[in-house]
Each structure stands twice: as structure tokens, then as C-alpha cells.
Amino acid sequence: MSTTREQTLIENCRNGETTAFGQLIKIYRKQLFSYLLKLCGNREDAEDLFQETLIKSWKGISKYSELQKFSSWLFTIAHNTAMDKLRKRNKEAMITETEPDELSHANDPHKELIGKEIRNKIQKAVDILPFKQKEVFLLRVNGEMSFKEIAQVTNEPLNTVLSHMHYSVKKIKRLLWSEND
Amino acid sequence: MINDENMICSEFEKEVYLYLDNDLLTDRKEYWKQHVVNCKTCSSFISEVEIILDQAHVELTEDMFDAKFNAMVKKAVQKKEFKIAEWLFPQGTAKEKFAFSLKLAVVGVLATIAIIISLTTRQPNTVKTISNELLDWEGKKVTSQINEIKNTIDMIHEDNWDRQMILLDQRMKALENKSDKFSFN
Numbered sequence: 001m002s003t004t005r006e007q008t009l010i011e012n013c014r015n016g017e018t019t020a021f022g023q024l025i026k027i028y029r030k031q032l033f034s035y036l037l038k039l040c041g042n043r044e045d046a047e048d049l050f051q052e053t054l055i056k057s058w059k060g061i062s063k064y065s066e067l068q069k070f071s072s073w074l075f076t077i078a079h080n081t082a083m084d085k086l087r088k089r090n091k092e093a094m095i096t097e098t099e100p101d102e103l104s105h106a107n108d109p110h111k112e113l114i115g116k117e118i119r120n121k122i123q124k125a126v127d128i129l130p131f132k133q134k135e136v137f138l139l140r141v142n143g144e145m146s147f148k149e150i151a152q153v154t155n156e157p158l159n160t161v162l163s164h165m166h167y168s169v170k171k172i173k174r175l176l177w178s179e180n181d
Numbered sequence: 182m183i184n185d186e187n188m189i190c191s192e193f194e195k196e197v198y199l200y201l202d203n204d205l206l207t208d209r210k211e212y213w214k215q216h217v218v219n220c221k222t223c224s225s226f227i228s229e230v231e232i233i234l235d236q237a238h239v240e241l242t243e244d245m246f247d248a249k250f251n252a253m254v255k256k257a258v259q260k261k262e263f264k265i266a267e268w269l270f271p272q273g274t275a276k277e278k279f280a281f282s283l284k285l286a287v288v289g290v291l292a293t294i295a296i297i298i299s300l301t302t303r304q305p306n307t308v309k310t311i312s313n314e315l316l317d318w319e320g321k322k323v324t325s326q327i328n329e330i331k332n333t334i335d336m337i338h339e340d341n342w343d344r345q346m347i348l349l350d351q352r353m354k355a356l357e358n359k360s361d362k363f364s365f366n
Contacts, residue, residue, distance in 0.1 A: 018258040022251065029250060034243045047245070047253075048274065054257035085274075119240040126241065141237045146202045165198050172233055 006070055013061045021058055028071055032078055035142035038126060039082055039135065049085060053078040075143040076153045079135075118176075125172040133168035136161055189216065193223045197230055 006027065012020030025032075032053065037046040056077050064073055126134060132154075139150045147165065151158045193213060199205050200213050217223050 018254070021258055022254040025254060026250070030242050030244050033245055034241055037243050038241055047249070050245075051253050051256065054253055058257045118236060122237050122240045126237070137237070138241070140198075141234060141241055144238075146204060147198050148202075148204060162195060162198055166195060169230055169233055172237070173229060176233070 007066070010061065010064065010066075010070065013058070021061070024070075025054060025057070025074075028074055031071075031142045031144065032074065035075065035138050036078060036082060038123075038138050038142070040086070041127070045085070049078065049082050052081045052085075056081060069149070071143065072145055072149045072153070075139065075145060079139065079153050121176050122172065125175040129168050129171060132156075133164045133171070136164040137168040137172075140165060186220070190220060190222050190226075193217075193220075194226060197223075197227055201227075201230070 009020045009024040013024060033050055036049045040046055057074055136150055139145050147161050148158060151161045217227060
């Protein structure tokens with residue numbers, strides 16, 4: 001999807017075209033939903049947060065500035081919505097304990113097995129990360145944001161963000177590699 | 182020498198994400214580029230990081246059904262109707278809002294029932310609630326005032342008006358005589 005196409009969709013959204021909004025969000029649908037799902041740990045909450053993010057982004061699309069990447073803007077809304085919800089419910093302890101949902105796989109049984117194994121390991125590793133590390137890791141992986149952008153979104157110093165990323169990757173690496181040995 | 186090399190490598194581990202993002206100054210980036218070429222540890226480290234990020238990107242990606250997504254978009258773009266629960270709890274979950282609406286509805290129904298009962302039930306007469314003693318006292322007072330007025334009227338009726346008129350006439354004449362004495366004619 002080209003940036004020009006994205007800009008056109010944004011402009012159409014500003015003019016009140018609801019179909020353009022659907023098309024625009026569809027570009028980031030998987031990334032956004034994956035981020036929320038991994039962050040809060042269950043599908044029901046993730047869908048609620050996704051819905052709220054859509055409502056807020058539709059309401060605020062007129063205020064969106066092209067100086068920022070649209071994906072960063074969208075993920076900032078999603079992140080803030082999730083944080084508000086989590087703060088309110090004080091679920092931080094709970095979400096790390098939640099079991100991941102069952103996932104769909106490719107048709108090849110061998111690939112499926114390997115894929116499932118790697119997937120489970122990565123999911124397990126991400127699930128046990130401390131919240132701040134998980135937050136940074138998911139914004140990077142699902143949001144495809146730069147670390148400077150992540151620092152802005154999470155309102156943390158860049159060095160702290162880099163440190164969170166460093167430790168999260170270290171933990172995931174340890175879990176993946178050690179179990180393979 | 183080995184220690185120095187280790188320090189450089191641990192320094193690279195901290196900066197590897199900025200290196201991958203191309204967020205380092207040109208000189209620094211060039212420095213690390215050279216280092217990675219010559220250092221097996223950092224070279225393999227950067228590969229591992231890239232593999233983990235790529236793998237995680239693929240493996241952590243989830244999706245939802247199109248129908249669900251379309252319904253969500255539709256809900257997001259529709260004009261919102263004013264809802265008191267939404268207004269009072271903008272951050273509340275759907276369950277919380279539903280619970281609040283339910284409570285509000287129950288209170289509303291109870292209040293309506295209370296109003297209907299109060300309107301249909303016979304109310305006690307306020308006059309009856311005044312004690313008999315007070316009524317007796319007020320009655321006596323009124324009766325005595327009526328009697329007083331009646332006596333005064335009787336007195337007026339019984340008085341001799343003709344006699345009064347003669348007396349008045351005599352006084353008037355006396356006054357006229359007095360005035361004649363002081364006249365200039």
C-alpha cells in the first residue's frame with residue numbers, strides 16, 4: 001500500500017467517507033489487533049480495545065497531522081486506550097498469566113508442527129515478559145515503530161526503551177535457543 | 182585487548198536497535214558497520230536479533246473475521262446517540278454501562294410506582310388534623326366577637342335619635358349667636 005494511497009484514504013476519511021475509513025484501518029488491522037491481543041492477553045478485551053481505538057481514530061482523524069506516520073498515530077491511540085483500560089482495571093498482574101488463544105496454521109503438517117513449536121515458544125516467551133518489556137517489544141514487532149517513536153508513545157526516555165528491548169530480546173533468545181539445544 | 186573487545190561488543194548490544202533503525206549518526210553507523218564486519222560475536226548477535234524480530238512479527242500476527250471487522254468499522258463511524266451511561270462513564274466497559282443502565286431503569290420504575298401509589302391513595306384531610314381543643318377555642322373567640330358587635334348595634338338602635346338631633350340643633354344656634362356678636366354689620 002503506497003503512502004499516496006494512504007494519504008488519499010485519510011483525506012477521504014476527513015471528508016466523512018466511512019468506506020475509506022474501513023479501507024484505511026484494514027491496512028493495519030492485523031498488526032493492531034495482534035498488538036492489542038498480545039498486550040491484554042484475551043480476545044474479548046482485545047476486541048473491545050480495537051473497537052474503542054476505531055471510534056477514537058474516526059473521531060480524531062481530522063486532527064491527525066501528516067508530520068507523524070499514520071501507523072504511529074493509530075498505535076498511539078491503541079496504546080493509550082489499552083493503558084487507560086489496564087490502569088482502570090488494574091489487570092497488569094492478570095494479563096501476564098492469561099493463556100494464549102489457539103491459533104490457525106498452514107496446511108503442511110511438518111511446517112505446521114515446526115511453526116506451531118516456534119510460535120508457541122515465542123508466544124510463551126512474550127507472555128512471561130514483564131509488562132514494560134512486552135509493551136516495547138510488541139510496539140516494535142506489531143506496530144513496526146522506531147524506538148524514537150516508541151519512546152514518544154510510551155512517554156519513556158529513549159535509553160529506557162532500548163533497555164526494555166534489550167532485555168526482552170535477551171529473554172526471548174534465551175528461551176528459544178536454550179530449549180532448542 | 183579481549184576486555185576492550187568485549188566492552189565494544191556490549192556497547193554494540195545497547196545500540197543495535199538504533200543501528201537497525203538507522204537512527205545513529207553517520208560516523209557512528211559507519212563505525213559499527215566496520216565492527217560488525219570484523220566481529221563474529223556482533224555479527225551473529227545482529228542476525229539473531231533480526232531473526233527474533235522477523236519471527237515474532239510473523240508468529241505474533243493474529244487476525245479477526247472480516248464480518249467482525251466490518252461490524253466494528255460500522256459501529257465506529259455511526260453517529261452516536263446520546264446515552265446517559267455513555268455520558269457518565271465514557272471509559273466504562275459495555276458491561277459496566279449495561280449494569281448502570283439497568284440500575285437506572287430499576288430506580289426509574291420504582292420512582293414511577295411510588296408516584297402512582299401516592300396519587301391513588303386517599304390523603305388524610307388536613308382540617309381534621311387540627312385538634313378539637315383548638316377548634317373550640319377559636320369558636321368561642323369568634324362567638325364573643327359576634328356578640329360584641331350585636332350589642333353595639335342594639336345600643337345604636339335603642340338610642341333616642343330625636344333627642345340627639347334637638348341637642349345638636351341647640352348647639353348650632355348657640356354657635357350662630359356667638360358669631361353674630363363678632364360680626365361687623
